[in-house]
Amino acid sequence: MSDMTIVDARGLSCPQPALMTREAIRKLGKGSIKVWVDTETAVENITRVANNNGWRIQATPQPGGGFQLELEK
Amino acid sequence: MTAISRFLTSRWGPIFTGGVIGILAAVLVKLGNPGNMGLCIACFTRDIAGALGLHRAATVQYIRPEIIGGLLGAFIAAVAFREFKPRTGSAPLVRFLLGMFAMFGALVFLGCPWRAYLRLAGGDWNAIFGILGLVVGIMLGIIFLKRGFSLGRNHNAPKALGFIMPAVMVTLLVLLIVAPLFGRDASGNPTGPIFFSTTGPGSLYAPLLISLGAGLIIGFLAQRSRFCTVGAVRDVVLLKDRHLLNGIIAFVVFAFVTNLILGQFKAGFTGQPVAHTDGWWNFGGMVLAGLAFTLAGGCPGRQLFLAGEGDGDAAIFWLGMVVGAGLAHTFSIASSPAGVGAFGPAAVLVGLAVCSLIGFTMREVRA
Numbered sequence: 001m002s003d004m005t006i007v008d009a010r011g012l013s014c015p016q017p018a019l020m021t022r023e024a025i026r027k028l029g030k031g032s033i034k035v036w037v038d039t040e041t042a043v044e045n046i047t048r049v050a051n052n053n054g055w056r057i058q059a060t061p062q063p064g065g066g067f068q069l070e071l072e073k
Numbered sequence: 074m075t076a077i078s079r080f081l082t083s084r085w086g087p088i089f090t091g092g093v094i095g096i097l098a099a100v101l102v103k104l105g106n107p108g109n110m111g112l113c114i115a116c117f118t119r120d121i122a123g124a125l126g127l128h129r130a131a132t133v134q135y136i137r138p139e140i141i142g143g144l145l146g147a148f149i150a151a152v153a154f155r156e157f158k159p160r161t162g163s164a165p166l167v168r169f170l171l172g173m174f175a176m177f178g179a180l181v182f183l184g185c186p187w188r189a190y191l192r193l194a195g196g197d198w199n200a201i202f203g204i205l206g207l208v209v210g211i212m213l214g215i216i217f218l219k220r221g222f223s224l225g226r227n228h229n230a231p232k233a234l235g236f237i238m239p240a241v242m243v244t245l246l247v248l249l250i251v252a253p254l255f256g257r258d259a260s261g262n263p264t265g266p267i268f269f270s271t272t273g274p275g276s277l278y279a280p281l282l283i284s285l286g287a288g289l290i291i292g293f294l295a296q297r298s299r300f301c302t303v304g305a306v307r308d309v310v311l312l313k314d315r316h317l318l319n320g321i322i323a324f325v326v327f328a329f330v331t332n333l334i335l336g337q338f339k340a341g342f343t344g345q346p347v348a349h350t351d352g353w354w355n356f357g358g359m360v361l362a363g364l365a366f367t368l369a370g371g372c373p374g375r376q377l378f379l380a381g382e383g384d385g386d387a388a389i390f391w392l393g394m395v396v397g398a399g400l401a402h403t404f405s406i407a408s409s410p411a412g413v414g415a416f417g418p419a420a421v422l423v424g425l426a427v428c429s430l431i432g433f434t435m436r437e438v439r440a
Binding site for chain 2 (some may be wrong): 010011018022038040045049
């Protein structure tokens with residue numbers, strides 16, 4: 001049974017989206033995290049954070065703009 | 074186009090961008106820009122403030138095409154790659170203050186982080202104190218970020234908002250070319266509203282089209298690769314992520330090698346161009362600048378390029394830098410090659426106090 005955490009980092013400046021994701025990763029250890037962001041820069045930064053911590057990540061553009069990132073470990 | 078974008082957002086993006094900027098910066102000095110000042114976002118913004126008459130320090134007044142090109146290059150990249158996204162509303166007033174104090178700190182040192190690295194690459198060892206200060210300032214910013222500091226969320230804005238800064242830059246370009254002289258001085262000679270230095274660093278510049286072209290290239294590359302001289306240190310400390318730092322290393326190495334090739338490398342503390350030797354305030358000025366840039370989310374170059382993407386808050390930060398430049402010279406805060414300005418140290422201490430207060434008090438307020 002995996003936990004699910006949602007991080008809403010839309011509209012926040014660097015490095016907050018990546019920092020919030022890193023905190024969620026540390027807190028959870030393993031499981032699933034959904035992250036909402038609204039810039040490609042945040043997607044790139046969070047992808048590196050996820051990869052550096054051994055998490056898989058999938059980014060999906062959202063219809064109204066922005067991205068949903070699904071992280072799993 | 075997609076291949077270019079993929080390359081620039083890959084791990085090689087910041088490295089390529091840093092290398093290109095390093096080479097261009099050294100070449101711009103060869104072609105006329107002041108020594109170790111091929112590019113300096115703070116100094117060049119200060120020169121623009123002077124050219125607009127916001128300060129009357131006669132040696133540092135020129136409308137720098139590199140700034141115009143930088144923002145417009147980022148604008149073009151953002152439009153071309155569908156990242157042009159007008160937005161605003163993340164504590165603009167606080168960002169204005171941060172821009173102002175970042176400028177105070179940078180002008181006490183005599184350079185923004187870009188120039189700190191370029192001074193190092195030119196052999197100006199005074200830059201070492203500045204870079205140490207920059208790192209300390211970024212560390213202070215990280216402490217605040219870890220404690221929950223936030224300037225809050227921006228929100229989407231009408232497209233028109235994103236066109237304001239590109240329009241401002243085009244206007245500056247027109248003013249640079251036309252250089253209107255509407256006023257008359259006491260002797261009846263034509264003067265202002267645009268002022269250009271006839272001596273000092275403001276009178277030293279590369280040909281307009283080359284400076285503008287270099288700015289366009291830099292803005293384009295940096296928008297795609299997210300090149301940031303403050304984020305580089307911040308991300309290593311905070312996130313153990315070297316992605317941006319690699320870009321800074323390339324920046325310094327390529328500027329250093331180009332300086333060597335062009336015979337511009339001159340190692341030492343004294344006699345360095347547009348620099349003073351007060352190590353303590355070289356350090357202190359950049360502590361303030363590093364803190365202010367970190368709280369605002371990126372270095373002055375990054376703020377300029379974000380403004381090109383349509384980020385109204387980054388634009389306000391840059392405008393804070395413009396006003397800060399004006400005040401820095403009228404209040405004797407800015408240093409000169411002769412040494413630190415009369416009120417430079419006081420301004421750094423006040424700036425550190427205000428920025429710390431901002432760091433302690435600004436939190437996201439959820440609706």
